[in-house]
Amino acid sequence: MLMRTVNALHRLQAGSYLLWLGAAMVCSALAVAAEPRPLVIAHRGASGYLPEHTLAAKAYAHALCADFIEQDLVLTKDDVPVVLHDIYLDTVSDVATRFPDRKRADGRYYALDFTLAEIKQLRVAERFNAKTGAPVYAKRYASAASPSEFRVSTLEEELQLIQGLNRSTGRHAGIYPEIKQPTWHREQGREISKIVLPILARYGYAGKDAPCFLQCFELTEVRRIRRELGWQGRIVMLLNARGKERDGVDHDRLCTAAGIKEIAEVADGIGPAIGRVVTWTATGERKVSDLVKLAHEAKLVVHGYTIRLDELPKGCPGSDELHAALFRGAGVDGMFSDFTDVTLAWLKK
Numbered sequence: 001m002l003m004r005t006v007n008a009l010h011r012l013q014a015g016s017y018l019l020w021l022g023a024a025m026v027c028s029a030l031a032v033a034a035e036p037r038p039l040v041i042a043h044r045g046a047s048g049y050l051p052e053h054t055l056a057a058k059a060y061a062h063a064l065c066a067d068f069i070e071q072d073l074v075l076t077k078d079d080v081p082v083v084l085h086d087i088y089l090d091t092v093s094d095v096a097t098r099f100p101d102r103k104r105a106d107g108r109y110y111a112l113d114f115t116l117a118e119i120k121q122l123r124v125a126e127r128f129n130a131k132t133g134a135p136v137y138a139k140r141y142a143s144a145a146s147p148s149e150f151r152v153s154t155l156e157e158e159l160q161l162i163q164g165l166n167r168s169t170g171r172h173a174g175i176y177p178e179i180k181q182p183t184w185h186r187e188q189g190r191e192i193s194k195i196v197l198p199i200l201a202r203y204g205y206a207g208k209d210a211p212c213f214l215q216c217f218e219l220t221e222v223r224r225i226r227r228e229l230g231w232q233g234r235i236v237m238l239l240n241a242r243g244k245e246r247d248g249v250d251h252d253r254l255c256t257a258a259g260i261k262e263i264a265e266v267a268d269g270i271g272p273a274i275g276r277v278v279t280w281t282a283t284g285e286r287k288v289s290d291l292v293k294l295a296h297e298a299k300l301v302v303h304g305y306t307i308r309l310d311e312l313p314k315g316c317p318g319s320d321e322l323h324a325a326l327f328r329g330a331g332v333d334g335m336f337s338d339f340t341d342v343t344l345a346w347l348k349k
């Protein structure tokens, strides 16, 4: 049944305008009949269908009825926050052919070394391996070699798009911005949070009840955002799959009862990697950890990452089983998904 739905949705993508209208109507009908259910966060937009973090991927995520749409944020040379998953440009754009002499000694092209005007010259493609040129997800939108008119967008351009769609469709999607690598930015002499927060505030996202969750992998930065920069909005502390983050904080320790209490002093929720919540043994047996229980006892919401139909966790038998384990087995309050429509369809069953 699910596969039939997925196939039908894939076929529908071809008739984009009709789908757009249809989705807008479906979304508003749902809004009327809305009841509390876990949130679906469009991970890098509708990244299962269009190149991640492009405005096209964000518009499509909105049309697919995502509750929240994610923005990963890094700074340009002229201190403009742009929406990119990595501090690098070379795995999602043609920077290496357009600016071949602008790489650092490690061979990588950093967004921080380019002005916004330069970054705007780049063509964005489906994520690919910078060494081989092969797409990371073979069945997605297009291979890296395909030319496209997609561009890197600024945080403000994306907020304008989402707020415009909120207005024109009457269905309100929230935002889910991530401060990327604050320690690294500081090592480069930049203060990314100090630049991003005033922009979010200017667009109406600063309050506790605003449709916004701010996210970060570094606890030291989450503390700073709350205590020194005085951010009143909701913050989600991201938890990696294993080990220490760049600020030296050990996430294995943060996933204990004591660690969760520490997070609860400054954050409203946690965003754990799926493997912190549920795993499967070699024989296909499901193991749910106590992390969601610990978080709920500390009054933290749990939004896990990431549901990918084409990259299931090790040993997980299928998409249905993955959704069931997370929402029914573990009781998460939301999930980041590359496939907003599939996750929403599962929740509505």
Ligand code: CA
Binding pocket: 070, 071, 072, 178
């Ligand atoms: Ca992210």
